[in-house]
Amino acid sequence: MSTSGVGKDGMHGERPGREAQVGKGPQRRGRKRGRHRGEKAMVPDAEFTSYYGRPILNPPVWKASDVAAYFFLGGLAGAGSVLAAGAHRTGRPVAARALKxxxxxxxxxxxxALIHDLGRPERFVNMLRVMKPTSPMSMGSWLLVAYGPAVGAAAVLxxxxxxxxxGGAATAGAAALGPSVCTYTxxxxxxxAVPAWHEAHRELPFVFAASAVAAASGMALVTAPPRETGPMRTAAALGAALELAAAKILEHRAGLAAEPYKKGKAGRFVRAGEILSVAGAAxxxxxxGRGRAAAALSGAALLAGSACTRFGVFHAGTQSARDPRYTVIPQRERLRAAAG
Incomplete structure (x- = not known):
């Protein structure tokens, strides 16, 4: 119990060091004020979790066997029409016919594959009831309606x-629509709203276009004689190189949303696609140009690589939709960037 007091003559019985000092708070022994570099925080960084760990988005209900195949085959058709027109114009009739x-x-x-995923054929017809320029599905449906007769007439004639x-006019018409068929998917x-797809909206069309060129070139190597496939071999190398470059740019620009392309089932498909595309192009x-067997094997690798790329993109989207981090964190980063 303290015996200090205050009298007419001042303090008496005080204890040294116990008086209050203005502007100074309590000091702890053995610890300096401030944080030192390298000092660990006592509270760990918070990790994002959603309500009961449930996904914020419903994952796509599409089947990979339908929609990823739809992506791949549509790209193969569109790029094949472009290469067929080139072969037709440069006097390579066997390659042109094979590609058509x-x-x-x-x-x-x-x-x-599209109709099977829709469930009933009349659903595809129902999409043609209106033409909505702001809807990729609507415009893609009308694109297929215009492209189908052109590519069919080119092949049959x-x-x-x-x-x-x-037949020449149909070949030119199919070639004109081919690039859009490659990329509209x-x-x-x-x-x-699928994060891995939406955040890559600038790069994904380039990935699909380059992959389609590599696949169509591979089809030419498989089906045409080597003496007519010189330009297709060049196109295969360019397509594979552009596909790899676009994929790397996607990984850099998409940020966190690009992570699913490198992990899980999607990562395995993407890596397989890269390896097969490089091997096929090389x-x-x-x-x-030396033999039909080597050309066919290279072409098969290019086709398989393009298919793996499309399946990898599909599975990356479903993986990103299941994890709420890929939905919320990019949104917060955009809000902070807009506020700044």
């Missing part, structure tokens, strides 16, 4: 030899 037939077959497979001028995916350039 393969484009028609790929379009048929792509349409079948080339095989039968009937109406060569009309990327726009369709990026227009959704084999096509170095060995594709």
């Amino acid at each position: 037939i393969s484009s028609l077959a790929a379009l048929g497979g792509s349409t079948a 080339d095989v039968t030899g009937l109406f060569p001028r009309l 990327a726009v369709l995916a990026a227009d959704t 084999g096509g350039v170095l060995l594709g």
